[in-house]
Amino acid sequence: MQSRLARGFLPKAVDAEDLLIAIKTAAGGGAYVSVMVAEMIVEDHADWPMTAGEVEPSPRDEQVMQLLATGERDVDIALIFDIGVRTVLGYLDRIRDKTGVRRRPDLVKTAV
Structure with missing residues (x-):
């Protein structure tokens, strides 16, 4: 059956x-x-807590954060990694979720 x-x-x-x-x-x-x-x-399910494994930034998250701290625009980050701007935006969204920081200026400050 x-x-x-x-x-x-x-x-x-x-x-x-x-x-x-x-x-x-x-x-x-x-x-x-x-x-x-x-x-x-x-x-x-947006309010569900993240597990401990989701809080740690990936190596690519850290690279994106470093470029963000130096003032690179999303387009520039995409060109550096040879990826699309939408992919960069996806990384930034995941970084926001992991850090709890929503606004871009605050995200840059966190990256610095």
Whole structure:
């Protein structure tokens, strides 16, 4: 007998493209969660405390912080690491989560 566990989560107002992707993913044995559902999950759990392992900055976090402390812009950091600006913004968001510092000037001060 085949398992009847959910292989994906979609909102009621799913568009045809997302539905097709979800069906193909589940049929191939994978799991699919729509962006809208993932955002709702993250928002519902935003106040969960981080574990001790998530508090430690990664080596890349430290490199980004060093460049931030020297006044580099997001675009410059992206060029230095040969990554996209959105990736840099992702690093900065994770650094903010780890440090609890939200504002950029305060983040620079923490980096210094």
